Amino acid sequence: MNPWIGTFIGWCLSWFCGRTHKTVPDVTIIYVKRLFPGWAAAQTWGKIILVKERYAKPSIIRHELVHVEQWKRLGFWGLGFLVQYLWESIIHGYENNKFEIEARERQ
Numbered sequence: 001m002n003p004w005i006g007t008f009i010g011w012c013l014s015w016f017c018g019r020t021h022k023t024v025p026d027v028t029i030i031y032v033k034r035l036f037p038g039w040a041a042a043q044t045w046g047k048i049i050l051v052k053e054r055y056a057k058p059s060i061i062r063h064e065l066v067h068v069e070q071w072k073r074l075g076f077w078g079l080g081f082l083v084q085y086l087w088e089s090i091i092h093g094y095e096n097n098k099f100e101i102e103a104r105e106r107q
């Protein structure tokens with residue numbers, strides 16, 4: 001299912017924070033100067049990866065590509081991932097969020 005809600009948020013953030021730099025099939029990678037929260041190296045919104053330039057390493061991109069897959073897999077146009085990711089973060093914290101664990105294992 002196309003996670004268009006997340007992709008829409010990603011485009012809005014990229015307009016505010018950065019610039020388009022490189023596209024891999026079906027995914028747009030945008031180098032940004034800032035992210036919210038500020039400590040984040042990269043973020044994935046639907047099929048858009050926002051990454052701070054100095055962190056744009058293959059392992060980080062591979063990690064974020066797992067999140068693109070999660071956005072698609074959980075359906076409901078991106079709402080499935082958005083809601084479950086926030087829920088996981090509230091209950092288990094960032095490090096123990098099951099989506100982060102999966103992305104770390106496959107990065």
Ligand SMILES: [Zn+2]
Pocket residue numbers: 063067099100103
């Ligand atoms: Zn992650």
